[in-house]
Amino acid sequence: xxxxxxxxxxxxxxxxxxxxxxxxxxxxxxxxxxxxxxxxxxxxxxxxxxxxxxxxxxxxxxxxxxxxxxxx
Numbered sequence: 001x002x003x004x005x006x007x008x009x010x011x012x013x014x015x016x017x018x019x020x021x022x023x024x025x026x027x028x029x030x031x032x033x034x035x036x037x038x039x040x041x042x043x044x045x046x047x048x049x050x051x052x053x054x055x056x057x058x059x060x061x062x063x064x065x066x067x068x069x070x071x072x
Contacts, residue, residue, distance in 0.1 A: 002051070008034035015054045027052050 002014040010033045017029035020037065028039040029052070040048045 006031040006034060006036055008036065010034070014038075014051060015058055017055055018059060019052050019055045029055055 003012065004014050005011045008031060010031055014029060017031055017038070019027060020030045022028040022037060022039055026039055027048075028037045030037050040051060043051065
């Protein structure tokens with residue numbers, strides 16, 4: 001887990017950002033508050049792939065929880 005702060009002031013785990021396609025075969029993580037896109041360019045290819053996969057997994061889990069709570 002990596003904690004970071006965004007330009008907007010949000011502080012949280014990097015994995016809690018939204019994975020988005022940035023174009024030209026690149027992916028990044030978008031801040032849920034301001035929409036800033038971090039392309040993770042300073043990270044190694046392996047670390048970037050892991051971080052994007054973890055962010056996608058967390059996002060999918062959150063959606064499933066939301067759907068389950070609406071069904072109740």
